[in-house]
Amino acid sequence: MTTRTAISTRWHSRFSFILAATAAAVGLGNIWKFPYIMGENGGGAFVLVYLVCIFAIGVPVLIGELLIGRRGRNSPGFAAQNLAKESGAHKSWQVTGWMTMGTGFVILTFYSVIAAWAFSYIFKSASGQFAGAGTIEIEEIYTNMTGSVSELLLFTSLLIAATVFVVGKGFKHGLERAVRLLMPAMLILLAIIAIYAAQIGDFGAAVNFMFRPDFSELTINGVLIALGHAFFTLSLASGVMIMYGAYLPKETSIVSTSMWVAVADTFVALLAGLAIFPIVFGYALTPGEGPGLIFQTLPLAFATMPAGILVATVFFVMLVLAAFTSAISMIESSVAFLVEKFALNRWQAALTSGLVLWTLSLLTIYSFAGAEWTVLNWHFFGTEMVNIFNVIDHITSNVMLPLGGLAVALFTGWAIKGQFTRDELGGHPAIYNLWRFCVRYLAPLAIIIIFMQLIGVIRF
Template structure:
């Protein structure tokens, strides 16, 4: 028995697949995955990461979507409805509310970094990187991050576009645009791979990515793989729970979750195949870190034949991947505001967009060095010099793992097995495996991650 029903539904299962994949495929795949792969030994890290996706990511994704579909409401209210049917305390609604809080904080800096990618498309197309040396490229990045006005203009464009699309409604807005943008993203990614293989060292890149060297993998690297699986798949951020509320009852949650995980992983690997040939072909350090994307790669791409075109293509791909995640994440907030206050979608989009835009100011001015963004505090063993660092650390390193642990505990131990069986419709052996992973493997891995993050070991 379902407690409540939201009127909105995906037009078909493929629309849910596109939305969940768009939410997962973002900066985590095209920007973060390549550099953490480079920092943690290449193929060995990849093997652990894939294991995390299979043993932790997919079971929790299934649980999160299940809560949304059974509750048929916004995340917090869906979790409360499922808790009440399960005879559990209303406090379990925190499973949904913590996810939305994490998503809100993430959007506060994600729209700014997406704005960087937009800005780099314009810079690349105008030939700003053509013939540029290392000092010039570094100065361009420093000029962008040191200019509140420029960053604010680009991040405002990201917010306006995303909320304007979502304001059109689920099918006329988000779903219609996903049908256009996701195939385009795939085409751009494949073109980026061809370009990277053309100008770079494909043999060294493939060897680095797919030959495991476990001597280069540390215990911290294993926990980084667990954390990145959460970030890249948008787990415990409320988005998948919201999308589950739109999911038709006849759609298989298990098949869809596996499909999204495979698509997300494939995009991460494709991004690696686009980036690492360039890294090795131009003798760059694959463990360089975040600067690899916005400072080192533009220098290499611009020096290649057809450099202006290649650099523009690369940052257009990054922009589209990042924007797809922003667009899908804001859906949950607009729906919540529209559902609870019975306002028009346009008003809901304006209010929610304004709130996220205001939050993004903290990130904009953190990078430009404004005094009011300075914190200089330590939280859970990590130094946080600015508000931006506090948002990022709190959302990604604390709220997402805690939310995942709560989801696994709630669905694995509190929600009756009959509800899970009804929603998942798995074969008995598959259901037992899923429940075992949700009850033991996921909480164990997330518990270790949280202990490491707070400095216990």
Template sequence: MSSTSTTLTRDASGEQAPRLWSSRFAFVLAATGSAVGLGNIWKFPYITGENGGGAFVLVYLLCIALIGLPIMMAEVMIGRRGGHNPITTMKNLAAKAGISARWQGLGWLGVVGSFIILSFYSVIGGWAVSYVGTSATGTFAGADADAVGALFGNLLGSPSTLLLWHTLFMALVMVVVARGVRAGLEKATTWLMPALFVLLLMLVGYAFTTDSFGQGVSFLFSPDFSKLSTEGVLTAMGHAFFTLSLGMGVMMVYGAYLPKQVSIAKVSIAVSLMDTLVALLAGLAIFPIVFANGLEPGAGPGLIFQTLPLAFGQMPGGTLFGTLFFVLLVFAAWTSAISLLEPVVSWVEENKGISRVTSTLVAGAAIWTMGLLTILSLNEWSGFHPLGMFATFEGKTIFDLLDYLTANIMLPLGGLLVALFAGWALRRDSVQDELGMGDSAMFRIWYGLLRYVTPIGVLVVFVYNLI
């Protein structure tokens, strides 16, 4: 089936609806929703803080252009060319190109990677949901570092509490995906993404009123290359790749729903710009608050769940703005989780001959069950290190191993294979036809980056993560 077909899928009401995005804007919102997640609002600020600020941001932006954008265009192009879930798409494209059927493994890598990532991403999304209520009830007001730390510790130490929030978060995700492309994914992101931007701008507006806003701007945008290490450069390369939801089949399946007349280059550039804008706005919202309260910008992963609550508890209007911040975090996690479930549901629906709703229930239940491993790793099984006999994995719980497997192996490998498949395995004229760019200068630049620069960049990050 080509990507231009009018394949139909049943939504939750039983009515048939086109299995295509209604417009270019709908795709941009959905793909941006996938890209904008905990990585932008949780990870980007703290790794920027750990690596000196402005110089790191500059390298990150360069890596988005040279590594992230070329792979995104390639993955969307492959998805639209195939018009199916990632596994079937790779199988069919390889057959049409007369190349090895083993390329189907790229599709499996994406679907399995999405499955594993969502199993622990849902648990972390549950933390954000939990913190909305915690902040709204004024629990952080006047709390000191020990009290805030104890709150987080108590959350992680209670399997039943984590199970409750994990279940609620997965239910939110499944409700959207079960409704299909237009009634579910598209409608949800049409509401959630504008709401996310409004919340973020409100938080930036608050940060602007603090005496430390200028310090936050300077920290983000004044490069000091003496503070940037080789490790920082590689971290920027890795995050530029991961932040765009690449290598996990998401952009491939979203590309399968993209109408033929829409420019892949234009929508990919729009998504990259919007994703980067959210990351920078998150930095502008967070760093002035951090500096105004004398906190450490390089506080690491605890920045969002331990450091910022401390700041919200001490500042005027902290209960309101703390609550808004965690609602923002939930929205970001929700839109990303929706995209992670879609490749799995799409494969189940197409290959098992069952309805969209049933496919979502089956896939969602399996992912929810796997999430129990992460929950128990944070408390009851925290001392269980399955591969502790190897130095690299010493002290790693099951949750740590799942995170390592996906972030350090599966996603970089998936991105590398996407670049090699689009740049070397597919015929150049097939790629040109799908992109609709002809043999323009823009196409030649992108094709050159995809064939030579991007694979080397991803390979360097891949090897670095394994060392």
């Protein structure tokens, strides 16, 4: 087996890493999804269960991914390959890294298109298209946008081009510098919107919706939702954290840093809720999960609120910054892989990754424009017409992510030699033993339950 040169670049500081990891974790879905599912599943009661899940399941797997990256010092696939060889484990364990890297890239092919919606909405809001608009007009704006190939192609291309530009400039001058600037900017804009929302909206109703402990509303299904979101919210099983771990200095504590990332991610998600739901309740709108909340419900409020054009524009700028920081983190693994595998320079690798990403994004663009493809219907051994975006979303979210997370837990808990994991984590023996128990037993069991619930084997 050919030994590849280990990555020598390191994060400038632990704070830079925490910013980058939080920026990768906080994306479009986290901003609208977490507050909503929290409010619908018992508010404060859900938060308590979620916090237990994130520190018992999410953080141990995050620690495992950072460990693989730092010990392997290569892109995810080669890092896992290095560790499997070093531990004397079967070479098939390297699939852990390849799977997570591939999953992140496939997700980015449709995530970049959804991010393009927010990009488009910056110009729609700034030009006053939402001013005085009613439900029918807002729905028409949304439908016309998602159905326009030319519009989606334009803004998706711009977003991918910006992503390529940042990662092409290299780690220090591109990715790290970008997150050090963009993540604080996003937080400042989000805080401004939250303060304004508290003034002009119904802050009390929002707090009640999000935080009121109601254990009668916390069902078994709600616990599974908390378990699943705690796992997915940290950008686990997408190659991001393994790649970021490769840049982590040896003296940086993986355990404490992972804790800070989890705290920061949860804080931003809660702040997003306090920015969105006072407006929703203050203007007698219905909170809804998913794109409808951001692209149809909120514009109705922006249409009539004081300084609505400015607030809407700032909001969508903030949303694009959140999406963009996630995009540059998800493409970094493929860029590093191309540099290692084919000895390309950063610009060549970034352009190649960007071109492949842009090409695959066309599947999602044309899916939203109404195109369907004939695929094999496994249930009836025939063919049927399906929306390819729904297929890609289903496979990545319900199959690839949980299986990748399970592979990370099993690989770090069972395949990598204990002396290596102990050397990387250090710290108090009790903390190490707790992590090892969680990643060997608790996390795999929880991920299997999540997977079975996602594919419909477990129903409540």
